[in-house]
Amino acid sequence: MSMQDLIDAARVSKSWPFQEAQRLLKRYPDGTKPAKDGSTSPVLFETGYGPSGLPHIGTFQEVLRTTLVRRAFEAMIGARPEDGKTRLVAFSDDMDGLRKVPDNIDRKDVLEANLHKPLSRIPSPFSNEHESYAAHNNAMLREFLDRFGFDYDFVASSDMYNSGKFDDALRQVLRKNQDILDIMLPTLRAERAATYSPVLPISPVTGKVLQVPVEVVDAEAGMVRFTDDDGTVVEQSALGGLSKLQWKVDWAMRWYALGVDYEMYGKDLTDSGVQSGKIVQVLGGRKPEGLIYELFLDEKGEKISKSKGNGLTIEEWLTYGTEESLGFYIFPNPKSAKQLHVGVIPRAVDDYWQFRERIPEQDLDKQLGNPVWNLLRVNGGWEAEEAPGAGDSLPVSYGLLLNLASVLGTEASEANLADYLDTYLGDVERGPELDKLITAAVNYTRDYIAPTLSKRAPEANEAEALKALDAFLADASGDMSAEDLQTEVYEIGKREEFGFENLRDWFKALYQTLLGSDQGPRMGSFIKLYGIENSRKLIAEALAR
Template sequence: MSARLDHVPRDWCAVESDRIAALLERRGQVAGPVVFGAGFGPSGLPHVGTVSEVVRTSFVRRAFEEATGRSTRLVVVADDMDALRKVPDTVPDRAALTPHLGMPLHRVPDPWGVAPSLAEGMVDRLRRVLDVMEVDCEVVRSSDLYRSGRHDSAIRAFLADFAEVNALVGASVGALRRRSYSIVMPVSPHTGRVVEHTRVLDVDPHRGTITYEIPRDVVIQRPGLDHGLEPHEYYAGEPIGEPVTVSALGGGGKFQWKADWALRLLSGDIAYEMHGQDLADSARVVRQVFERLRREPPVLFEYGLFVDERGRKISKTVGNGFALDDAIGCLTREGLRMLLYRKPRRPRRFDLASVLRADDAVRHEARLAGDPRRGAGARLRLRRIGATAPPGGPRFGTLVRVLAACAPVDHAAAVAFVERVFPPGRRPEPDLVARAWRFHLHARPAPRSAVLDTTATTVLRRLADALASAPHADPGVLLHKALDGHPDAYRPLYLALLGRPHGPRLATWLRITGTRRSLALVRDALSRAVPPSDRSEGGSP
């Protein structure tokens, strides 16, 4: 294999590696580990956008290590100091979290009652996904960085030029918001809330303190409300219009998120980080902050957003789009990594169809890689995603179509159908069958109601009686006896048992489903069937 594989055309990881090397040369950073960063807002369930940011950064990290031989770190910071501004739609008992609005996420209880806090539960979920994806990284909490003093030196740099930096960042928000905007949000000594609406009266960079007041004349807009709130309504228990002096160091304050992003990059000496297209303007503000502080900003890579089937951005608080846990259950690790590797700047739908294509894309690349003269690009892509062995057996798409045609009722039936369709030498791995079964559960259409005429009802009752009286008999043979003289009953039987007008041979389907399960399904079909008299005839009543 060529030693110059990193320069295969269209390998975006190699391009990013070169950009990082150029940055380090400008910074004069010739020793020590190079730090790659990523951020995570733990206010809602991690989604594919969150994971893509970390996994894609890990691709670039490995490319950089291969090209330079330098040591690296990948640090993922969970912003658990952020305030709970809106109760996510994806949590149970949402009303129980409403009293905690405005509190730092690490002090909001876990609605599932498992983790110490809402933030910690979301961090645990992200950590499990990254472990499945085999991403080597450090996950740290923003609250630990603030309270330990790790940010203090950078905070003093911001305070030393507070007026200019505050005006610079504040220019990116609306005129109404600027009336009560400060890059430093104090953690209230009275209620423990993150105070977002302040007027800073004084800054002491030497002591690291700010003096602020919550203005009396500000109107506060909150997500989900179609009207503004008065300060005394939103900040109950806080002194309104009175000066308060607090330390901005050691966790006494938390930066507004654009300034917080710049603070985290500066304090962590980050060389490379990614962000979505929706944060392009915020990334521009971050670069301006670095320029104002006379520091060299890190390399920031803008990636395309993941959208749902309706083209809407996938959101962790709304929970739209294909759930990440479900995707991981259907996709192989290599399939998901290939999905994230390809064309990262392009917006991408994340739905069932994309899952189907992603798993087979790895097989396609493995086939291309077998060409010794023209397969260098494919071999590089497989190495980037960590694919160690070419997949065997049938394609994932073929396996999914087999299950769709056979309509198995459970995983055991799915395995039995697969074993009937594929000879021993071509059978897929059990893990792939399990993933195809989970995909089938998501993709199969809702069953259609069956309208049973007298003949179909008679056949089903005969079959039920036969299955109940002869539990050890061949269900296929019992079916033929029940159908005796009524060959036209097949279509309503398919609708009654499978929820569709066609499918595999019913005798085979009953044998694989088993007598006990078949009897339960027949009885259920009889209980759910729509009598002909209830059938809508259309037209005017």
């Protein structure tokens, strides 16, 4: 694959990251972004994070999806990640006032005593390691993103406000104060409109972010006037960290000040995106391109809420699956809601490896739509030789490991599964990917499979078929291949005397009587992995019921 082949394919691809990047290419047809001084600057992608809580799967998916679009855009302009043609900013809104104390904080008293102060000016309730609550959560965000190898620049709102880097943009907000009010006031309820101001001054007495009417005294000097909570009329600067902006105005100001070209956001921020888009135009900027994605749902189809705790954490996914499988699950159809619960993990793991194995067989246009092809390039290059692992496969599926672990029951352990796999693989080494899955399979089986298993007794015709399978295994050699074992399992299910309407009924009987589940693996692979004699013991136990 040449770079020109990639450029040509990327510019017409129907894969969603490339569709998004194609809209950016219309903004910058030659792939370069002019700067104010006549030079060029990187095309800027942004993701936002609210540090009132710890980063979570929603944070991960937004950075991942934005990075996928970034890499797609680079492919279209023939740039490599190291060329510096693009930049990703992970922005932390740590000047927001703390509105309520999160439920999952132990030292709630620290936060309760500092309600409505900027997150970056509240002492950390966790330890003295960080200077503020926001600093702690910002550090967690960086650690979180680094864990997955994302390429990004971290920018904190507090640094931009306090250092004066936002001052020019804040002056523009003050100049356009009435125009912004004309946009916002019609969207607000009467009681909210009565106190609404684009600028939120910070009280010189309490340090709180105030929701009060603000009069612009001198836009060029940055001076505003307001009444503090104690009734005192205060005249002070809005610059240098002495104020922050209302959320929708703040978002627009950030787009304007940083020159953001692309930012995606969730469906719940649709209205915010509309209003902020109007405000950034008033400021003299341009609304970024971006995708509005659907939100995650729990297994009941209900919206995931941090306060309800009905979601799935990154740690939970990685306990029962892998980082790659999480990226794979998130990749498709960002405009469709996804149910996010532990039950989706096993299939995501196995589908990831199936798509990875397929890459070398696919034409380039199909590769651009392959989730794994894109994921392998999130933190690497674009040419095939720069994405090691394309075409790799695992000798056993995750589903098969889960079935083996469930059969072993209380005896299932990492060492036990590893022993079975070593026997199955012979001289082939397991490798780190399989070792990860062994650990995940033991965890998943212990927590979710073992408590639900119920092996039923076989029906009369099923018992006869099981006896036939046992007779075959009694004479089978230990080195018989999984494929040959699978063929014989098929043949037994086809025999008329056992009365199965179709092979699905036969395999369902095997799963329910031998494994205690409604679904299961290729039985030939399972018998090969578990061993012929052990498999015969399972049959004997089923017949004894």
